[in-house]
Amino acid sequence: MSSRPPGAPLKALTDLDHRIEAAVGRSIDTLWKQCDRGLLDEPHTRLVEAHRALVQAVTGVTFYRTLLGRLAGGEFPVDQALFERIDRAVHQLEEAAGARDERQRATLSALESVEADAPRADVAGVELSARDFAALLAIARGAHLREHLLTGQLSVVTASGTRIPPSVLDRLERSGLVERDTAHPVIAGQPVTLTDAGRTTLTSRRPAGVAATASSPRAGAWPPTSPRARK
Structure with missing residues (x-):
């Protein structure tokens, strides 16, 4: 056939x-x-x-x-x-x-x-692994910390559907790169957004493997413009 x-x-x-x-x-x-x-x-x-x-x-x-x-x-x-x-x-x-x-x-x-x-990003003394950088990038597009109603398990769910473990969120929070809106319960979903330091990390660092060019940024070039954090 x-x-x-x-x-x-x-x-x-x-x-x-x-x-x-x-x-x-x-x-x-x-x-x-x-x-x-x-x-x-x-x-x-x-x-x-x-x-x-x-x-x-x-x-x-x-x-x-x-x-x-x-x-x-x-x-x-x-x-x-x-x-x-x-x-x-x-x-x-x-x-x-x-x-x-x-x-x-x-x-x-x-x-x-x-x-x-893979090099590590270092902004204001903060080192990020490639995995944490990817998590930061996913959070920039929108994310919420949620608690499963039955199991009580916590996870960060991003706009793309990626799930980020709480341990990664803790590292990013301790580094001052992300913050949670604790006015919302985790069962309903706490918004997770980038801090100023987090946005600086994304916009000032090029992920491993992308060759630097002297041309001006164009559509699709790295890094993309980070969306404005929503309250």
Whole structure:
């Protein structure tokens, strides 16, 4: 069967996406666009190339899993031809899974290299890891500290849907980079916003891997303009 089964994703998600975004301090889509525009250094370019290959491999696994589901779902007559197609699809799925695992190892190797070399931002004596910088960036777009009604677990939920652990919020608060509006209960959601120091950190530091240029800022350039904190 040559056509893509219905429901197969155009761009697959991988198990490493969140870790990559935390390491580089920006979204996967932004990272890919910066690579296409030649704005990344060699380690980050290698990471993007490896990740793109991984996405392609994950898409292949999804394709053959979906195909097997269709073949076994009663859509086709049960005959020798169907058995042969199932055997062929199983073999193709096995090969696709092997390719995915190999490309995931390559992506992980490139990612670990970026993580090891990631510089730390230092504003007013405050050092930030790549993970904390990514959290600060997510909070800049809007965030609330919420308490789960049943479990009592706290987490910061950002406008993009990312969940930031309380330990990260505590570090950013102690560093004076974010603040909470305690006038709101955590069950309803306490707004979390950047302080002046937090905004300075975002606007004065360039995440690892983006090459500096002498040209004036343009749409899509790093760093983006931080949204005004809402009260």
